[in-house]
Amino acid sequence: MTIRKTQRPTARKNQHELLLEVRNASVSFDMDRGTSKVLDDVSIDIYRDEIIGVVGESGSGKSMFASALLDAVVEPGVLSGEVIYHPPDGEPYNIRKLSDRDLKRFRWEEISMVFQGAMDSFNPTMTIGEHFEETLYAHDYELEAGMEHGRTLLKDLYLDPDRVLESYPHQLSGGMAQRALxxxxxxxxxxxxxxxxxxxxxxxxxxxxxxxxxxxxxEEYDITIVFITHDLPLVADLADRLAVMYAFQFVEVGPCHDVLKDAAHPYTRALLKAVPNLAAALDEMQPIEGDSPDPVDVPIGCSYHSRCPLANEQCVETQPAFRNVSDRHRAACHHWSEAREVLPYTLSNETPEVMFDDAK
Incomplete structure (x- = not known):
């Protein structure tokens, strides 16, 4: 895996100020063959002004976690647990207890979401400008001031506001549409x-x-970003923290530098070893053998045990709790301290040493 050396900002003043608390969040679907749990008792804290990268294989539960943050799980999915929001001023509140009207306001004014395909997010019969105006009208925002802010945002994203706002979605390239979104x-x-x-x-x-x-x-708008992806090298250049998800649960969470340089969970180490790496010999790069658990039949113990070379009877029978690896770095594994020797991996760098801001 190649990690580019980037200029990272100094420690942010709000980096330890709690913004979102997710507590015991689960999402389940009732199916003919049983209950499918696609988010399983997840708890995590998200801090103001940070960028947190959520990574994992396809089908690991990342998108369901994103939907849970907005209480936007579509039926027949059922979300349980708590998502507590800490506004900049005012008392914290559980967004799952908001009225439909307040939840609608919350989803755009406090927390917003960008989906994978911009073309699927826009109405093809409306111009981009009409999408902006409709959003402002729906939330009772002053139109002129709101559109001026929209033009500034488009400029900040290196787009021509006049051209983009007058265009229909199909008249924009994929990159332009994504930036407009x-x-x-x-x-x-x-x-x-x-x-x-x-x-x-x-x-x-x-x-x-x-x-x-x-x-x-x-940096310009002091916004917290939750960046969900399966592309570890991509988010490594951006994130302050990484949260690694496997089988609908988080298995490792920590500062980006710590997780990349000294991953503690066998799955994270295997994931890093599977990423294409120009500095490593071909036989050193290995796919992760086996399959992820069936959401209808997740193992009782560690969900990774069937694919893990360190697994023993304890892993089969007992789900591991999170252990402190170092300051702010945790992993849910019975054998995290042994993983370094059993599952080595190589990080390649474009410079002799990749430096990250220690404050992150």
Whole structure:
């Protein structure tokens, strides 16, 4: 895995100020063959002004976690647990107890979401400008001031506001449409931006461009970003923290530097070893053998035990609790301290040493 050396900002003043608490969140679907649990008792804290990357294989529960943050799980899915929001001023509240009207306001004004395919998010019969106006009208925002802010956002994303606002979605390239969607999601100045695989349909150059723009927007607008992706190298250039998801649960959470340089969970180490790496010999890069658990039949113990070379009877019978690996770095594994020797991996760098801001 290649990690580019990037200029990272100094420690942010709000980096330890709690913004979102997710407590015991689960999402389940009733099926003919049983109950499918696609998010399983997840708990995590998200802090103001941070960028947290949520990574894992396809089908690991990342998108359901994103939907849970907005209480936007579609029926017949059932969300349980708590999602507690800490506004900049005022008392914390559980968004799952909001009225439909308040939840509608919350989803755009406090937390907004960018989905994977911009074309699927826009109404093809409306211009981009009409999407902006409709959003402002729906939330009783002053139209002229709101559209001026929208134009500024489009400029910040290196788009021509006049051309984009007058265009229909199909008249924009994939990269332009995705940037227009990001601008729309920021129109009402939310505190949190949740991005669910926002660059998956774009080429590598455009992916890098989008992440660079996100970093710029993050600093300019002091916004918290939850960046959900299966692309570990992509988010490594952007994130302050990484949260690794496997089988509908988080298995490792910590500062980006710590997780990349010294991953503690066998799954994280295997994931890093499977990423293409120009510095490693071909036989050192290995796919993760086996399959992820069936959501209808998740193992009782550690959900990774059937694919893990360290697994023993304890792993089969007992679900591991999170252990403190270091300051702010935790992993849910019975044998995390042994993983370094059993599952080595190599990180390649474009410079002799990759430096990260220790404050992250």
């Amino acid at each position: 990001i601008a729309l999601s920021l129109l009402l100045k939310p505190n949190v931006l949740v991005m669910d695989e926002p660059t998956a349909a774009l080429d590598l150059l455009m992916q890098r461009s989008i992440t660079s723009l996100l970093s710029k927007l993050h």
